[in-house]
Amino acid sequence: MSNSTTTARRRGKARLMQGNLAIAEGAIAGGLGFFASYPITPANEIATFLSRALPKRGGVFIQMEDEIASLSAVIGASIGGLKAATATSGPGFSLMQESIGYAAAVEIPCVIIDVQRAGPSTGMPGGPAQGDVMQSRWGTHGDHPIIVLCPSSVREAYELTIHAFNLSEQYRTPVILLTDEVLARMSETVEMPLPQVKVIGRLHPEVPPEWYFPYDNAEGDVPPLVSFGHGYRYHITGLFHDKSGFPTSRPDEIDAWQERLFLKIDGNVEQIARIEEEEMEDAEMVIVAYGSTARSARHAMRQARKANKRVGLVRLVTIWPFHDAAIERVARSAKRIVVPEMNRGQILREVERASRGKTDVVGVNRADGEMVTPAQIMAALEV
Amino acid sequence: MKRRRWEVRLVGQGGQGLALAGIILAEAAVRDGKNAVMNHTYGAQKRGGPSQADVVISGEEIDYPKVLDADLLVIFSEAAFDEYHHQLGSRGFLIFDNSQIKRALTECDRVIPIPFADISQQATGSSLSANMVALGFVAELTKLVSHRSLVRAVSKHSPKGSLQANQTALEKGIQRAQSIEDRHDRNH
Incomplete structure (x- = not known):
């Protein structure tokens, strides 16, 4: 985690900061202009902060009637040219699924923050979980690509929120910041200054309005997007559409569009999927972890290293697209891969798939509203 | 700090100000140049449900x-x-x-055993600052954070109406810990 320090710090060079607050501040630093959400534990601090901070900066905050309306409003604001986001937790995230598919299909940038809590259903509002991993990938109907980021420290939550806005503009896609209750509500030391991340804006077309097509495959993987109200008239629909945005049922047009839709993400996995490796040079046993569970994993790894065990950590900062190649590389040299998660085994399946049977893959799972403990991971490392 | 990692768990019920005490302790540690994490878990109720504040303080990550x-x-x-x-655990202290x-x-x-609520009642006319009595007591007993940082953190995080009471209660807690230390010194 990027907040690490082993040397004494001078007074005033750090701040105690809550995870949700870091996300809210990161959103503003990332250029947020519109935020719409419906209250839910444990995501509330994000909206509370933005309801005060965003209007002061000329932005718009709306508390909507529900989560369906929240994401719809966000997509509308993005079409209108603002960087837009919403924040929710499990039950609200379920309600947003249809609109996530819509945003993916019409290729409108937006950021969805899901602070995972224990579920299914109302579950345990104050208990952490990582049960929405597969929902963040496949929750909406129909085949579609998606980008999902998982921070592991408060400082990283700030940085990845900015990054989420950048990726959404760069690839014209919804991006999900998938955090969890532990990280969202804990306060921790964050080194100052906060990370400086270059903010990426919307790519505008060079052609005049009469030549513009919002879904033109000839424009590359990511055709430029013009916000409504700038003289470029075009159509947006969730129906399969041609390059102009009007509905089509021609298989050749649909096929070419889908090909591009996937290629823009799958063709850029190396650029999009961040992986962090620690103590991997001589590692025989490898823990693959993400989100707050990566902190349990790091504690376990350090304990194991003290006992002269060759244990390494691969931290998934991006979980979708999944970095198959990185996991396969690890699987070739590791005797065992241990995958701790606050669910019944979701990334575990991906690690098993990407390992192609080259090593033993073991899950450490719990979904009872408590963190995976370092001791549980240590036990799984024992041969 | 002699030990690398200090763990303090405050438990009680919603409304007792445990999250506030936890955040002040963590904030004071950060002001002292240490790393701190504060985790607060609670039930659905605003008041009366279970409340737990975990504070971890360390010179390292x-x-x-x-x-x-x-x-x-x-x-x-x-x-x-209960x-x-x-x-x-095997090495911890239980303060109640x-x-x-x-x-x-x-x-x-x-x-x-320390009567935090009674001390607060006597010093401020209300038992509401029992959390600050406990905070002062814990800070003085462990020397986890400096007095200067603690006082500043109390000022920063106390609601306006209760700052005076909180400061008074904090000092009472500190004094209580000092009296225990004095007694301990005399006995040994």
Whole structure:
């Protein structure tokens, strides 16, 4: 985690900061202009902060009637040219699924923050979980690509929120910041200054309005997007559409569009999927972890290293697209891969798939509203 | 700081200000140049439900953010006492508010009853600042954070109407810990 320090710090060079607050501040630093959400534990601090901070900066905050309306409003604001986001937790995230598919299909940038809590259903509002991993990938109907980021420290939550806005503009896609209750509500030391991340804006077309097509495959993987109200008239629909945005049922047009839709993400996995490796040079046993569970994993790894065990950590900062190649590389040299998660085994399946049977893959799972403990991971490392 | 990682767990019920005490302790540690994590978990109720504030303080990076084996387990209510007192590990100290908790417990070196609510009541006219009495007591006993940082953190996080009471209660807690230390010194 990027907040690490082993040397004494001078007074005033750090701040105690809550995870949700870091996300809210990161959103503003990332250029947020519109935020719409419906209250839910444990995501509330994000909206509370933005309801005060965003209007002061000329932005718009709306508390909507529900989560369906929240994401719809966000997509509308993005079409209108603002960087837009919403924040929710499990039950609200379920309600947003249809609109996530819509945003993916019409290729409108937006950021969805899901602070995972224990579920299914109302579950345990104050208990952490990582049960929405597969929902963040496949929750909406129909085949579609998606980008999902998982921070592991408060400082990283700030940085990845900015990054989420950048990726959404760069690839014209919804991006999900998938955090969890532990990280969202804990306060921790964050080194100052906060990370400086270059903010990426919307790519505008060079052609005049009469030549513009919002879904033109000839424009590359990511055709430029013009916000409504700038003289470029075009159509947006969730129906399969041609390059102009009007509905089509021609298989050749649909096929070419889908090909591009996937290629823009799958063709850029190396650029999009961040992986962090620690103590991997001589590692025989490898823990693959993400989100707050990566902190349990790091504690376990350090304990194991003290006992002269060759244990390494691969931290998934991006979980979708999944970095198959990185996991396969690890699987070739590791005797065992241990995958701790606050669910019944979701990334575990991906690690098993990407390992192609080259090593033993073991899950450490719990979904009872408590963190995976370092001791549980240590036990799984024992041969 | 002699030890690398200090773990303090405050448990009681919603409304007792445990999150506030936790955040002030963590903030003071950050002001002292240390790393800190504060984790607050609670039930659905605003008041009356279970409340737990975990504070981890270290001179090094804090990986696992929750309490593994509490150095200090501070208990503010009977319900929390019944649920948590057995969690005390092999090395920790149990401090409990014996003006709120009427439980027979053999006093020993690692079990410290202090009437936080009564001390607050006498000093400020209200038991509401029991959390600050406890905070002052814990800080003085462990020397985890400096007095200067603690006072500043109390000022920063106290609601305007209760700052005076909180400051008074904090000092009472500190004095209580000092009197224990003095007694300890005389006895040894």
